[in-house]
Each structure stands twice: as C-alpha cells, then as structure tokens.
Amino acid sequence: MRNYEDDFALDDLLSPAHQARLLELLGKLSGASFALNAHDDGASRPLEFNLDTLGWLKAELPAEQHQAAVRLYELVLFYAGKYRLAANLHHDATEASYLELQQKHAAVQASEEKYKQLAQRLTQQVEEQVRVIKKAQQELYESARLRAVGQLAAGIAHEINTPIGFIGSNLRVANDYLDELEASLPDSHETAMLFEDFHALLDESSSGTKRIARIVSDLKTFSNIDQADFAACDINALITTACRLIQAEQNQVLPLSLRLGELPEVAGYPAKLSQAFYNVLDNATKSLEAGGQIRVASRVQDNALEVLIEDEGCGMPDDILARAFEPFFTTRDVGAGSGLGLSVTRDILVAHRGEVRMESRLGEGTCVTLRIPVN
Template structure:
C-alpha cells in the first residue's frame, strides 16, 4: 500500500486503539476464512495483535494506514490481491470503529459543555436569589415576581434532568448496538466470500458432465464447511439483529418522558426495561438482582416512573465501589405497590440526610450530577399520589422505598 492511499480516519489513533471494542476472535475467524492460511497483523512497532505471532518474517505483507502514516501491517503467504482484500476489510472495520470512538469523545465533550452551562445558570440563579433577599423588606411584590421567574427556570432544569440520565447512557447503548452490528458486518463479508465459491460451483455445473470432477470441485471449495459455517453465521447474525431490536424496543418503551398520556402499566416490565437500558452502565460496576412479585397494572405515566427508577439505579451505582450489589424488590402491600431499591454502597452521612431532596444538593464529583435527581424523583412520585423514603447507613448501604397507591377495587 503506497503513501498516496486514501486515509479515511478522522483521528490519529494507534492500531491497538482502533481495534478496541472489536471482537478480535471473530475478526480472526473471518480473516482466516478469507485468506485460507495463517496470517498476522502487527502494529508499527512489530507487536502482533491478531493472527499467528510466529508467522515467518519473509511472508508477503501490506501496510495498514492510519490518518497520515502506517500504523501496522498484515502478513500472509498468499497472492497480493487476496492480501489486499484482507487489508481492505480491516481498513473498513477500523474506519467504522474510529468513527465510533470519535462519536464517543464528542458525546463526552458535549456532556461537559452542557454541565458547565447548567452550572453557569445555577450560579446566576443563586446570585439573583441573593439580590432578591436583600430587597425583601421593601420590595416584597417585586421579590415574589422574581421568585416565580426562578421557579419557572428551575422547572426547565427539572426537564433537563429527566433527559440527563439518558444522555449518560447514550455511549453505552451505542456500544451495545455497535457490537452486534460489527459481527453482523463481518458475517456478511464472510458470506460474500462463500457466494463466490458457490458461483464457481455453479459455473462448473453448466459445463461439467463428469460427476467425479464436480465432486472434486465441491471438496476443493470446501463446500461442507461452507454449508455449516453459513448456518452458524446466519444464526449468529439473526441473534445480533434480535439483540439490537430488543435494545431499541426497551429504549423506546422507557424514553416516553414527554408523553402526556397516562395508561395502565406493568411496573415489573418497566423495571426490567430500565435495567436493560442501563446494562452497559452497570457492567463491571454492579450486579442487579430482581425480586419481582406479581403486581396488578397501575394507572400511571410510565415514562416518568421509568425516569425515577433509572435515576435511583444510577445513584446506587455511583454510591458503590465495583463490584457492588443492587437488589430491586416489588410487592403489593395493603392496596399499595411498593418498590424497594437497596444497594451496599457507601451510604449517606447523617449530616446530609436532611438535604438530599434539596435542588442542586449533591455529594458527587463535579461533572457527575446536578443535584436534581432525587428532587425530581420525589416530585414525580408525589404526582402519582405516592411516597418516596430513603434510609441509609454509612459504609452499609441505602434503601429507597417507593409506595404507590392502587385505585379502589384493584
């Protein structure tokens, strides 16, 4: 590959960086099927990343380019055109992964910018509130008007908080979707190679009258393996597509924050959807155990209650050192639905308990929270005529209990 070959990477990343998140085992299998022989992929320092590390050093090789310069090479004892096909396949995968990595970085930068803007607005509101208090004795009417303005602005911030947790999950959800897309793409590339073999068999069928020659060609093309592998990759691809569909379905069902309609909903199903949506955020941080009893349907706003469950789940994750444990229990008691969310995190100090529902009060590090989550959650539960209580012990954990009334006769 010459230096004038197209460079289609947005960032100057190493080959190891560009392979991050790609299923290397499946990529090796795909390349093995494509090349039909041992191969090796190494970075610009000669460190082997894929394939056979002991491949002879005199095997033909092609450079793999990054943004401006080679970032590695692929080696295999095969004709140059087949080696170039493998290099092209790797470059396509690396290009897609590079764009995903860039999108993740842009997402984090956007989140940081949004947080700084909210902090700026919060500071402006605090300064404004101090001025209003100073004028309270002589300008009572004016103070009331300004307080109302502050409350309206705060409501807008509450709406922002409803979507902030979904934004936090966006990169993880993208990764969850990108994984099956990656191996589906790889499987399709493999299937395309198998189609070429089938076409050669088809051409032979048109001209060959000798059954023994046809059988020899069948074995030469390794058709028994292709038949089995096609079955496997199709099943795997179907499973990946179903996984993507399930993620989208759960996200769609959970994300109806602005849906004004109330409806009869299964809270157990809503809890499962929230856990599925948050799966990437929970991975390697906490194990969630569900103890869900059979519940009657509740007439509610599912999108808002889903926001409550997600906010409390993320609070529990942030309060513990990995690996933590979170147990979510549902039950029906005395004509009320009770949802308990218990974690074994660091707990809440007694000195903070009286402030946990105050807007903008937070003990999290800068950039990890605005201090609106619990305040918004309690307001949503109250709008459903319910109660939200928190019990906590430092170094033991926290129990959040949500109690929601059932209509008479349920």
C-alpha cells in the same frame, strides 16, 4: 400637685415649718410674739389671698404695726402663690409634653411593628418566589432532558430500525443460502466444521441485531414515544426497561438482580416513572465502589405498589441523607452530577400521589422505596 385653678389653703402656699419660721422672723423684727389662728378671736387680723381668708394673725402690737405685719405676711403668701401657680403651669405643660411624647412613641412603635410585619411578609413572599423559581428551573431541566432523550430515541429508532431490519432479513436469507450450499457440497469433516462456524457467526450476528432492536425499544419506552401522556402503566415493564438501559450503559457488567412480583397496572406517566426508576438506579450504580450488588424488587404493600432499589454501596452519613432530596445538592465532583436526580424522582412520585423513602448507613449501602397508590 394641685391645679392652678384650685383655691389654695395656707398649708398649700407655705409649709408648717416655713410658717413657723416666718412668724419667728416677724417676732424678731417687731419684738413681739406672733401666732396663727384658724378663727378670729377678736385680737387677730385676717390673712387674705385672692380674696379668701386663709387664717388669722395674732400679735401684741399697735394696730398700725399689726396691720403692717399682716400685709408683709400676705406679700409672702402672694409670691408663694405665684411660685405655686408657675410650678403648676410647668407641671401641666411638662405632663402634656410627656403625654404627647408617649403618644408619638406609641405611634412609632405601631409603625415599626407594621413595617416589621410587612418586612416578614415580603421575606416570605421572596422565599416563596425563590422556591417557585427553583421548582420551575428543575421542571424545565427535567422537561428539557426528557425532550432530549425523546428526540435521541426518535432519531435512533428512525436511523437504526431500518438498517437493522435489512440486516436481520439478510441474515435470515444468508442462513437459507447456507443451508442450500451445505446440501450441495460433498460431506466431509472440514466442510461440516466450516458450515458449523458459519452458522454460529450468523446466529451471533442475528442475536446482536435483536439486542440493538431491544435497546431502541427500551429507549422508546423510556422517552414515552408512541404513548399518550397519561396511560395505564406496567410498573414491572418500566423497571425492566430502566434496568436494561442501566446495564447497557455499564456494558452489561452491572451486578443487578430482579425480583418482581405480580402488580396491577396503575394510571400515570410512563416516561416520568421510567425516569424516576432510572435516576435511583443511576445513583445506586455510582455508589458501588468495591464490589457489591444492586437488588430491585416490586410488590403490593398496604394498597400501594412498592419498588425497592437496594445497593451495597458506600452509603451516606445522616447529614448527607437529610439533604439528599434538596434540588442541586450533590456530593459528586463539579460537572459529574446536577443534584436533581432524587429531587426529580420525589416530584414524579408526588405527582402520582406517591412518596419516596430512603434509608442509608455509611459503608453499608442504601435502600430506596418508591410507593405508588393502587387506587
């Protein structure tokens, strides 16, 4: 549409059909024929609009009637021009409003996108904070557990080592006294049997005191008492300690076999590594239902120490295996497990620049491989 400031042509004001209709009506009113010409032929009168000549009206009428017809035609053009101007103004106003609405819509969309991105960032930050909180809870739980074990081991070491020392010393003295007493009594079958049983009782008691002392020593190793936080670690010794603790917990009836290779020492946290081995062994123990064994092996493979703990237990389906390392995820009954064992084990290995791999088949067992780089 033309702008209202532009000059109008005749066809802008009236369409050719309307022009023909208007000429027809003028002819019926006057009884004469009318024609529109683009140029003056001497018998036509000018049609003006806004001081511009838009055409020439020709009619076979007296001058006064001819001029009246021209004025009537110009009046129609005047109101047609007013309509066109109003239409143009309305169009321009509508177009301006539409452009303004478009700009506002674009601003709203930009704002919506901005807040959407902000919401996504906030969601990511919340999720990150939740992960940090869960990890902190996990570390606090693990730290509290290690402290509790350490305090327990320290208490056991202090309370048991001294009386165990007394008992061991007294048993040795009792053995000496028994030898002297046996030498001073008459030799007879009954006396020999009595002294043989007595020696057996003393030897069994001495073996029991050594076993108690070994358990206390294992607890001290497990809880890292008397060792620096970061030290050279004998992985085989830590595995053996963890195995003995598991066996002691199971009253020495656990079907467990060891096949330990020669390993170099690695720098690390002995207590945490012991905890990692213990956690995996504990899971393996609880997976044994109807018989089966646990096999533990160590070796050097691809410039890394590998500890393989394999059980012949119930195994896991793929959906459970995929979530095995999730914190607080457990398939045990409420109160029977925290769901942190494997998660803590993974974090301990990661802290030593290592990794944990797990393979399992339902009904066939599970194999956990713990890898620690040599360098």
